[in-house]
Amino acid sequence: MTSNIIQVQGVSKIFGGLTAVNNVNLDIAEGSIYSIIGPNGAGKTTLFNCISGFYIPDHGTVLFQGLALNGRSTDTIASLGLSRTYQNIRLFSNLTAIENVLVGQQPRLKETWVESILQTRRSRKEEKSSLVESFKWLDFVGLREFANSIAGDLPYGAQRKLEIARALGSKPSLLLLDEPTAGMNPQETLEMTALIRSLRDKFNITIILIEHDMHVVMGISDYISVLDFGNKIAEGKPEEIQHNERVIEAYLGPGGAALAQKYRKKKVS
């Protein structure tokens, strides 16, 4: 996998005085699982928002499949095949689960409102196929039996999965997951990890991941970038990151590296 599906080139985002993201560059290979980690407030979510078009970067550009995304409205970007989930779950909570997924398919449907009224052969066909597909996605995330229950009433873990199902509805080629395992118990976390991996393995969806749970990150990601105070302080394969002084200091504070050494020794002996 050599072609880069998305390139973030010198992106900066400044709120008032504070520089949330500072001149970050990312080159993400297609079909990889790419994690962005860093302490709280490191600007991870801001970076996500810049990529998915919620924010317009103050400097730099984001190229998706060679296309500059700057200034594109979020719905255009979504229809280009880039979809995302949210740190604090944002479902259409008064709609049923299946309807959520159906909405996710919007960008791929061609039915116009006139057809909706007349229910032409084409629109019926489209409606049916999208419904079939939605059910399959629900199946995939394991929410088949919840299809017709109100999204807001689902258990927490289920809501996270449903959000992913909704994101998949638009057949994305790039999926941004913002803390997908936040607040999950180990069991759920394992399921989620497996889910993410299978997304890549089975459907070749490139995944960018914000995650705090290091087991998950080290477990599944091919490549990792570390943000701290808006700057990318490191990137590399998981094991490289594990031993990177700056990263450890970013997490444990100055002198953390030494600490970590000791800790490892103890574990060995």
Next chain:
Amino acid sequence: MKAMKFLAVFMVLAMLLTACGQAAATEAPVAATEAPVAATEAPVAGGAPEACADALGCAVFEAGDVIKIGMGAPMTGGNASYGIDISQGATIAMSDAGDIEGWTFALDAQDDGGTAEGGAAVANKFAADPAIVAVAGHIFSGATAAAMPIYEKVGIPMLSPSATNPPLTASGSTVFNRIAFTDLNQGNNAADFIYNTLGVKKMAVLHDGSDYGKGLADIVAAQFVKDGGEVVIEQAITPGESDYTAVLSTVAAKTPDAIYFGGYTAEGAVLVNQMKTTGLENAKFFGCDGTYGEDFLTRTGANGEGAYASIAPASPDSDAKLTFNAAYLEKFGKEAGSLSPYTWAGYDAAAALAATVKQVAVVADGKLYIPRAALVAAVRSLSNYVGLSGTFTCQSNGECNTDKPQFVVVKDGAWTNAE
């Protein structure tokens, strides 16, 4: 599939509504329960006079029934004061009207909100009520316009005290008549009076944006210019407010000798008061029959001195009027005319209708017959009826109050003749 759902509910509710319909009908004192509906539609057999032998037929009253005069008026909402006041005036007329061999009169005042929607609803309700023989109204022109065609079908004559909208009488309706003062000759005469008698050369014309006020103001302005005067500014104010200093200031900048205002006392009084604070101390205020009344005096006090108004020629304080005022105060605790300038017209409309009904009513074997067609004709041919607010003679188009207006001015806190 889904369609069935709402169709079902739709149907069920239709049924429910009919049920309500019947409920209301029995609950209401609708004469339908007494007088056979058929009697009003087709000529009745037996003792019925041949006057009933036409398409419209007769309204038939058993012994003890009440002859009802309808009135559609805004009883709620921003204009309720007109409806309530006029209906109160008419109520007194009903008790003064006496009876026809024991059959008494009653007023059935229904709320039409002054809008076409309400007017048509009320008209349909009256049309469906055989005990309604005539309608003193409607009060507002919009409601009247929507109501006219409905009364036309069933032959219920109207006599409106206050619907002044000129086109109403132009549409060739046989049932619609009004004793409201005709804008046209009031306006023209007023303009002439201002130009010739008062010698005003520069005048500002204001109105309240209502069909009445605007209609009048436009006529006055046109005539005044024709006479050779100059209308320096014509402005509309937003009724219902009570601060017009802004518009008055702009008027003042044009330094008119007089201000003509087409509208009602509510705004007129405010204007007169605020003229004093906006550099119009020396301009004359000239109102219309809408701004005439005791209320204007109390509300303007000293500021009101020298304000003019044009009114229908009736000796301002005939004995009849005084007795009415007393009765009104006694019954409703307000000075007559303090709610609207149309109290007396309301009385006149109802009283005139009652009188006309008396003319055409026929009593045969214990029943009272009121031939509708005859009644319609009789109302249209009303002549020299002397009321509290004027003397009425209906023209062929239904205008019943076309005399030359009389001009009055406030002198020492009282309305006095200006000529």
Next chain:
Amino acid sequence: MNDPSSLPLTPKGNNNLQTNTNTAAKKLQAFQNSKFMKLLRPILGVVVSLYIVFRLYQVLVVHQEYGADTWTRLLISGLIIGGVYSLIAIGYTLVYGILFMINFAHGEVMMFGAYAGLYSFWAFKIIPIAGDPPTNFLNAYPILAIILAFLIGMTVSATMGFFLEKIAYRPLRKAPRLVPLISAIGASIFLQNAAMLLFSPQLRDVTNPDILRRGAGWTIVINGSNVILPYTGVFTFILSILLLVGLYILVRKSKLGRAMRATALDKKTAALMGVDVDSTISRTFIISGALAGAAGVMWGIHNGLVYYFVGFIPGIKAFTAAVLGGIGNLPGAMVGGLLLGIVESMGPAALGIDFQLKDVLSFLILIFVLTFRPSGLLGEVLSEEKV
């Protein structure tokens, strides 16, 4: 998980190809769409401002219809009416800031305040005071009478505000946002008609004490003609400013104010922090009611006309003002109110259009402002995620 082959995804490679092709057209269209939206507003802005400038030029330079004296008069009346608007607007803003609901019946609360003021003045007029010439309480002790009138008016309205919230709104805290609005509308209709039936639909005149005679005032001479600065107007304006400042201090400094702001931010947390949310909310209603009452009494004193419908139009205007300044923002409500008042009085003259259209003008200004600052002039102060 079920067998992937059945899943609706094309294998690697032509996946992105496909997404690209079937979205190309859409992409373009959506792109233009957003471009168009971006351009629309500036164009609108330029056009409108050009027109305004042109009209101003016409009126002020070409025709020179009105002299300084007229402008002063307009400004005066604008400021006065604006002061009253701001006072009512504050009531809306307070309630909105906490409950995110339009208290549609606020105008009616004000109307009852106006009636209270009117009736207390009348009552004082009746009370005779011996002396030579024998006078009445109203004119013997005018200051006291006025203070009493305001106290009565504010009490009445405050009580109404309190019960309004208790009966019509509190049970609907959890309901969807539109439900309290409809309940408020119902309450408004009810109160209007209640007033009509209680006090008759007659338009009443407020009899002021002689020191506040309507029409009397200080006279200033501006280029030859004398402009009158009415006592009632000055009184109204100063009093409303004082009340607004007082309220601002209350909200910023006092304990209650802190509680109110906390409740506005986040009811749950506020409750956890020991703020009694319910009582805070009803106090808010009491305060906004009291302000409306004061506004009502002033309305009576300055404009002199009170009837059951008197609250409706000022209510709408005041809400417009609140939105104009930025909902939930106290200074905003004040600025909005004054701006609205001035636009209404000076706008038509300045643009040389009919006074009948002054409401059109003020609503257009509102639309114009909101198009460029979607959250009002001074921006809204709402922290809770709007549901």
Next chain:
Amino acid sequence: MKTLIRQSIRTGITYGIVQIFFILIAFNTMVGIMLAKISGIKNPGEIPAAKFLIAYTILMGLWVGISALSKKKFLPAGHKLLAGFTAGLVSAILVGLLELAMTGILVNKIFIRDFLTVLSFDFIKATLFGLTPVLGIVVTMGAIVLGSLLAVGLNIVTNLNAVQEHWKKDLSFLKNLNDKFQRMIRGKYHLIWQIVGISILAVAVIFIPMKWGSYWNYVFGTVGLYVILGLGLNIIVGLSGQLVLGYIAFFAIGAYTMALLNAPEPHNLMWGFWPALLLGVLLAALSGILLGLPIMRLRGDYLAIVTLGFGEIIRILLKSDVLTDFTGGPRGIQNIQGPMLFGKPFNSEVDFVYLIIAGVLLASFVYNRLQQSRTGRAWLAIREDETVARASGVDTIKYKLLALAIGAAFAGLAGGIYASRNQFTGPDEHALMASINVLSLIIVGGMGNIPGTILGAFTLKGLPEILREFANFRLLAFGALLVFMMLSRPEGLIPSHRPKYDEPNEVSGEMKKKEVPHDQ
């Protein structure tokens, strides 16, 4: 025990105040007159006979008693008696005090009517049943207490609360009925049932309007028009979640298009009904888009106030001097022609009912199809969370404008029919209250569903007609009922449901939809 007494005292005070209010607005005489009419007296006059007023007072007492005992099912009879009696007594005392004051006014001949307009001496005498003051007061208080005791009695014999609670709890019998109906037409014999249903409906629709008189036809027609309006506004508010308060402006545009193209004054164009109607619909839709464009960024109540402004602007312009020559100004436009159908005039009340029913069916059809389609889901997504909807690829601007346009088109349709039915339209037809009425009806009925809208229209436009007998207490009652409905059923008379999707089996892609309850 103590709490029980305290509660009943509070109830007593509350209802005492209510009764005082009723007396001060002369509600008692009005009810007295209605009682008299019901009992067959033809002309009761201004003030009814004493017996009817006493009956009224007893009824009031009954009310106090009932509400004092509500939510107290399982009390021993003694306690019920105590509670009812205390409440009754307390309110009786309050009313008694009022009447004492009124007596004072009567005796000293004070003219109080400048302040409280109904308190004429005759009225006071009547309120005291024409007896001597003391006796009158005693009788009143006695009547109230008697009434409350009556309530207690009733409560003990028939378990009144059960009935009352049930009645208050819901009008869900409608919903049940509806569900039964669903099961019926979804069931095995659904085809037969549908044929039966449709034929019944057809018969009803064709014959009912002929049966009942022009008055109820008119009311029914008005309700129908408001159903169309309600559905239109439902698309804007209920589905796409944009709170629009100036909706009636689109109605006005429809009505005025009809009027200007189809009346002798002011232009005498006489295009005929149908083209005018069509153009009205189109213009309304267009104006919806034009209004929408600049304010797409606005949300919630900012949108509300701006649209409210838009409505007012339209109304004021229609009646302003500037446009008088074009729109007829405040006079409005008269003699608007009715429709012709196959060369025959089609404009009697009955015909219009048919026309309106057709309009309602069309509107409901369109609404229904849209609601269930991709478009409808896009709208719902926007209502739920605009940002996320956009990020999931919904072109929010397009869909919001679409909602405005279609909703406005419905209003235009209703407006056109309305104008030609009344043969008149004027600027004051389209005031703010009208918009508010439409908004109220969709929320009272239950937002976002057709039966709800229909029921809401019946409630809000039918109710005032039924309340006519209340004369000028009508709107008072209306306002009170509005509040009451919101308090008792915040989610509307018929709450919304989300459709239920089954996975279509590949062979015959017939997808079925059932209802699942859904908390709005």
